[in-house]
Amino acid sequence: MSKALQKFSTTGKAGHLEGVAHLPDNVVTGIAVVAHPLPTMGGNMDNKVAVTLAKTFAELGCVAFRFNFRGVGASEGEFTGGDGEEQDMIAVVRYAQEQFGEELPLLLSGFSFGGYVAARAAQNLRPQHLILAAPAVGRFAASTILSTGMPAVSPDTLVIHGEYDDVVPLAEALEWARPQHLPIVVLPQAEHYFHGRLTQLRDIVRRHFNGVEL
Numbered sequence: 001m002s003k004a005l006q007k008f009s010t011t012g013k014a015g016h017l018e019g020v021a022h023l024p025d026n027v028v029t030g031i032a033v034v035a036h037p038l039p040t041m042g043g044n045m046d047n048k049v050a051v052t053l054a055k056t057f058a059e060l061g062c063v064a065f066r067f068n069f070r071g072v073g074a075s076e077g078e079f080t081g082g083d084g085e086e087q088d089m090i091a092v093v094r095y096a097q098e099q100f101g102e103e104l105p106l107l108l109s110g111f112s113f114g115g116y117v118a119a120r121a122a123q124n125l126r127p128q129h130l131i132l133a134a135p136a137v138g139r140f141a142a143s144t145i146l147s148t149g150m151p152a153v154s155p156d157t158l159v160i161h162g163e164y165d166d167v168v169p170l171a172e173a174l175e176w177a178r179p180q181h182l183p184i185v186v187l188p189q190a191e192h193y194f195h196g197r198l199t200q201l202r203d204i205v206r207r208h209f210n211g212v213e214l
Contacts, residue, residue, distance in 0.1 A: 012070065012091035014077025014084055019045060019067030019092060022058035030128075031096045032057035032064040032107040035089055035114030038136070039072045039079050049111040049133055052198045056205045062107060063100055067092050069117075082117060089121045105129065112136050112168065112192065130157040131205060134165055134192055138172035157182060158208045160201060162190030 004023040036050045037043030045066040057064040069085045070077030107129040110118035115135025122130050161173045190197045
């Protein structure tokens with residue numbers, strides 16, 4: 001289990017970015033950066049799905065960073081709908097690599113809007129692992145770069161989606177994944193926020209990394 005939490009701050013293109021790092025008990029074997037859901041709907045780094053993902057990655061040996069996008073909490077700037085938030089995620093990744101080393105495997109993750117941003121950032125950062133929970137790949141205008149068949153780039157991509165997601169319908173995720181032949185793990189009867197299913201979400205991520213060296 002991960003025990004230590006450490007606040008951090010770094011500077012993105014819009015100014016100050018605040019966040020929290022989950023430190024593993026033992027040697028750091030990877031870097032994970034987790035993005036939160038839509039800021040305009042109250043999303044922030046303390047979202048339960050984002051926290052669950054970060055804790056899970058720390059338990060797997062990563063130092064896991066979750067952060068507030070621009071305009072959320074103490075992070076400076078204004079919501080842009082994707083472009084600026086992608087810059088924020090890249091800035092946090094660069095900060096994490098400066099602190100712990102660029103040679104460590106990189107894992108990008110996000111929930112809902114954060115999953116959309118993580119998938120965008122993956123095009124530039126080329127992470128070893130991409131873990132997306134209910135990614136909003138069809139919700140925003142700029143997401144056409146993702147919904148027209150562009151590969152998910154990571155050789156080890158996991159997408160988890162709820163069968164009854166009424167915010168990002170499963171059909172939208174399948175439309176994005178289909179041309180990439182990208183599998184999706186579907187949680188029967190689960191809705192967008194994975195209420196009552198966070199333990200199952202955690203276990204799916206753990207099994208995905210079973211036998212994988214981070």
